[in-house]
């Protein structure tokens with residue numbers, strides 16, 4: 453009697469979408485025939501209600517509201533007065549980036565309806581991040597256009613990094629739709645999105661590490677720690693998957709250790 457433990461696929465039951473069936477493998481019966489084994493999980497109703505584009509619009513609206521609440525405190529007559537809005541916008545965008553960046557690792561390390569929901573909706577969370585970053589770019593653009601590049605406090609290296617991050621974010625956003633994703637092979641799509649998330653991670657981490665050199669600030673310390681924690685999570689999952697691959701290969705080769 454043999455048993456395979458891999459998850460083969462997941463599907464929604466058409467007439468009961470809240471019931472998700474997971475086919476977890478095959479079991480060989482005494483007569484030798486294979487039989488599907490399935491388990492079902494109930495996705496919490498509230499989480500189920502907020503999926504895909506509905507989630508995107510909710511995130512876009514929430515981030516915009518949070519950012520706009522800072523408008524009365526800003527002074528758009530100077531670069532200095534505009535700076536709080538530049539920082540505020542990126543601070544409400546980054547949590548969405550962290551969620552999208554860790555969704556797959558969380559679903560692997562702690563599988564649950566919530567982490568699977570996160571993974572399923574990663575695209576919309578990522579688009580929510582891009583939307584919130586559009587506020588950042590708008591305030592930065594306004595500041596540079598009105599008061600000049602030198603008043604923005606950007607160094608040449610910082611500006612170059614920011615622009616690279618911007619290019620990746622735009623490319624990732626444009627290729628997050630079926631009509632545009634079709635123009636790339638799936639391998640190239642994966643390469644672009646994988647490189648893009650690490651570039652954006654690097655840009656944000658570099659900026660925060662740099663700013664910490666000018667003094668400790670609670671928010672910046674927390675943001676830097678979360679960015680590093682997110683990277684560690686991805687590395688742990690990557691190492692686990694590699695060692696699992698190595699064990700499988702050595703078992704198949706008969707050299708299991």
Ligand code: HEM
Nearest residue numbers: 535538539542543592604614615617618621652655656659
């Ligand atoms: C994906 C691309 C980008 C990311 C991830 C990013 C991220 C950040 C972060 C994390 C901060 C610091 C926020 C804080 O201190 O809490 C910041 C500030 C800033 N960013 Fe961006 N940014 C990006 C693109 C850009 C671009 C393209 C520009 C300009 C061309 C720009 C201009 C600025 C400026 C002027 C500040 C304020 C610096 C200061 O006052 O200390 N950023 N950005």
